[in-house]
Amino acid sequence: MADPQRTYPLWADNKVPEVTIAFWLIKILSTTVGETAADYLAVNVELGTLLTDVITVALLAIALGVQLRFRKLVPWAYWLTVVLISVVGTQITDALTDGAGVSLYISTTCFTVILAIVFWAWYRSEGTLSIRHIDTLRRELFYWVVILCTFALGTAAGDLATEALGLGFSWGVVVFGALIAATAAAAYLGVNRVLAFWIAYILTRPLGASLGDLLSQSRTYGGVGFGTVYTSVGFLVLIIALVVLVSIRKPSAEDSRTAQI
Template sequence: MNRTVAGSTKVPEVTLMFWLVKIAATTLGETGGDAVSMSMHLGYLLSTGIFGAVFLVSVLAQMSAAGFKPWLYWTTIVATTTVGTTLADFADRSLGIGYAGGSALLLALLASSLLVWHRTLGTVSIRSITSRSAELFYWLTIMFSQTLGTALGDWTADSAGLGYAGGAMVFSLLLALVLAAYWWSTVSHTILFWTAFILTRPLGAVVGDFLDKPQAAGGLALSRYTASAVLFLFMAACILIFRQRAAKQAH
C-alpha cells in the first residue's frame, strides 16, 4: 500500500549543500568501508554482511518515517556507500570479475532499475518520491549507483592508470559539464540530477583512496579512522548548521 506525504517528499531539496554533503558521504563510504574490511581485517564478505544489515535497517527506518529526517536520510546514504564499497571490492577482487566487468554489470543493473522505475511509475524525478513503491525504487537505484561508483573509481584510478588525483580530476570535470548543461542547455533536469548523483560516487571513491592509500601508491597515507572521523564531522556540521528542507512534491 502506497503512502503519500502531502506537499513534500522524504528526500532533501537539491541545493549546493546537498551536493557537498553527498560528496562527503561517498568519500566517507570509501574510507569507512576500507577501515572495516582492511584496517580491521574483517575482509570484504563479512564487511558487506555487516554494512548490508545496517543498510536494511536504515532503509526500513527511512521508509517508516513520517517525513523528511535529515539525520536518518544521510545515515541511509552513508550506509549505501559503505556497503557499496565492500560489495564492489568483493566482486571485483575476491570473485575476480575485475573492475571493467564489475562496472559493466553494475551499470546494466543501474540502468535497468531506472528503466523499470520509469515504466512502473512514469517518472524517476525525486519530486515524485511520495509513496513506498517510489522509495523502494529510489533506494535500490542508489544502492546500484553507489556500488557502481566504487568499481568505476577503482577502474579509472588503477586499470586506466590515471591514479587517484587523475581520477578525481576526470570526475570533477564531468560534474562541471553536468553543471554547465544544467544552466545552459535544455537537457532534462531529472536526467542531469541522476547523472550528477552517479558521478559523485566515483569521485568520492578516488578521493577516499587518495586520502588513505600508501604514498607509494599515490595516496596521502592518512589513517582510515582519522579520515572517516573528519568526514563525519564535516557532514554533521553541515547538517546542524545549514537547515535542509524536503524536496517539494510534484503536482
C-alpha cells in the same frame, strides 16, 4: 497504469532533500566515507571482509527500515541511509572484483545494465524519474534501489578509471570533478535536469572514491597519507555538521535555483 497513491501510502512530503550545494557536499563526503570506512573495519579493526560485510548490511537494513517508517523527510535518517548504502555499494563491487575476480570492465558494464533496467522499471511504473516526487512507498523503494546501483556502478567505474586505466587518484579527482562541472553546465544550458541530476549523482561516487583514496592512501601509492581513520572520522564530522546545518536551515529559492541539477 495503477495510481500509486491509491495502492501505496502517500507521504506527507517529498522524502528527498532539496538539491543544494550542501546536498552535493554531503553526497561526496558520504562516498568518501564509503570508500574508507569499509577498509578501516576490515583491515584496521581486523574484522575481515566477511564479518564487515555482514555488519554493514545489517546496519543498512536497520537504517533503511527506520527511513521507510518516516512519512516525511528526516535529514539524519536519510543521510545515515546514504552513508551506509555507500559502504555496501563499495563492498558489492569489491567482493566481485577482489573476491570473485570479476573484471572491472565486466562489473562496470553489468552495473550499467542493471541501473538502466531499474530506471526503466521505475519510469514504467511511475511515469517519472524525478526526485521531486518521492512521496509514496513504491517510489521511495525504487529510489533506494537506484541509489544502491549508482554506488556500485560508481565504485566499479571509478576503480576502472583510476586503477585499471591508470588514471590515478589525483587525476581521478580532476577528471570526475570536471565531468560533474560539465554536467552542471549542461543542465544550466537546458539539458534535461532529471537526466543531469542522475549523471552527476553517479559521477560523485568515483569522485568521492578518488578523493578518499587520495587522502587515505600512503604516498607510496600516490596518496597524501592521512590514513583511513583520520579520513573517515574527519569526513563523518563534516557530514554531521552539514546535516545539522540543513536540518535547522531551509534552503532559499535562490539556493535551489543555483545548485539544483
